[in-house]
Amino acid sequence: MADQSFVTLATNDSYVKGALVLGSSLQHYRTTRKLTALITPQVSDPMRKVLERVFDEVILVNILDSGDSAHLALMKRPELGVTLTKLHCWELTQYSKCVFMDADTMVLSNIDELFEREELSAAPDPGWPDCFNSGVFVYRPSIETYNRLLQFATEKGSFDGADQGLLNTFFSSWATTDMSKHLPFIYNLSSTSVYSYLPAFKAFGANTKVVHFLGSTKPWNYTYDSRTKSLKGEMHDPKIVHPEFLNMWWDTYVANVLPLLEQHGIVKENTTGVNMAEVTEAVSHMSVSATAPPPSPPAPVLPTVSSQERKERWEQGQADYMGMDSFDNIKKKLDTYLQ
Template identity: 35%
Template sequence: MTPVTPQPGGLSPSSPPAARHAFVTLVTNADYALGARALLRSIRLTRTPADIVVLYTGGVDAASLEPLTEFDCRLLETELLPLSDEFNARHARRNVHETAPFTKGRKPQFHSPLDNFCKLRLWQLVEYERCIFIDADAIVLRNIDKLFRYPEFSAAPNVYENLGDFHRLNSGVFVAEPSIETFDRMLAVLDSPGAFWPRTDQTFLQGFFPDWHGLPVTMNMLQYVWFNLPALWDWRSIGVLHYQYEKPWEADHPRTEVLRPLIELWHAYLTGENIPDLATLDNPAPAGSVPG
């Protein structure tokens, strides 16, 4: 048996690496473990040679993780980051949601802001030359291995309401180069005295990498584009579909009807049944159009 490569503190891998590159996601509870099932299937269907790594916290039980093993992934148990009590108190769910409320959509009850910072553990995965992080509430619709050639730090803009948001990044998909030196610098900046990151890892990463490289919006197509900016939507070019705010596995969430085509697509990837040819899917109706 090939020995498991020792990991830096805070990570416990289930198996050794098998490739130079990896797709990485984070699972912090049973809901995101369910989301990861659809994500992992979608990645495997692209026939990528890259590894798939699932970082998971103590909030996930073994029964929720077991279905992920079908997709030949590396499971890496992770501890929460070693942050001060003051930092943890400032970033508790209640404080984040009250201090910087989400006004554009509804975050589910299982959203835990402190867990989000575990994404930074990616920089400890030094057995890989480059990683693509993808949130567990996303699916990959075509091969995106070309992103492994993008530099650190690359991310798509947080565009889902208007074109004025191109200056903000969305951390649901990003390209990074693991480095213990970078990880240590991140922790020092992250937990500096009085630091508050209202959108957790997303706000932090934009501040840490102010000269971030832009990925096309198609590499992190946010689901609200479907009804807010339909002219941007083209199934033929979307690489990653990201279900920000409401999740497709939530029963009857507030956007269910308007997002039904996207929800049905996610369920197809979850089960592996009746996954459609994307070329046959209809793009959303133009803004302001009247149904016939």
């Protein structure tokens, strides 16, 4: 239907990879709806061109940041502030109804039946089921609703500093008023927290329609061995009880997304399994003391940065190019890593 669309948001090139996997999975299961991607200025032109190969519309929007560092600090996820940019989805009034899906989701079957639901339909959040998870929701675009949400955000803020807290407070009747707006959990199944109730997953997991890669570590942060078609390393991660979903994401990426990236000269990967995710991982764990030459003159003492913080800064384009992430340091580490 031309007046209905799936909508996602990519705030940087890393999340574009997720959006491309999502779009490819929707196409694979033959959705009859349009595909729309909202992007911010941080998305590069080459990645935007690849998005245009998969999505019917790619729309540039401005970043809306809650600036609510105190609340975000409670979640130790300061990067979530920009997810308020998600509110731009209500501006898509060329459509009568939309289903918003985070870029870290992937469909495992056709889910066009969601367009039969009304605003605001969503699945419960596994962490607090009286709140809905804002990674997948059905809504009706409306400039009036958009303006009300912005005003509400300004006056009331968000209890978690991000879009989920804001939307749950704004659509506060979701928990109690109309159960028809409660989507089954299989429409937004957390790839990690679901395993806290493993018997239910064993009984119902095969019916999963949408998997959601919640948390700060996304599928594109892992390394994939294209020879064995399996995840490489990082399998000690206690959150990965079953890697099937991550393998499915990477299967889709390698089959459908990687060829598009290569066509546009964005990434070059070979069959050895060495890829940019692997390189990023290597650099993020780089020991500066072991690779950096003696400073001359003496360099100022810098605050210690954990490997996770350093990795996140790389993903956000904030590498310390003049210090620990200098070209010489990276080259030495990679030479050691690739030998």
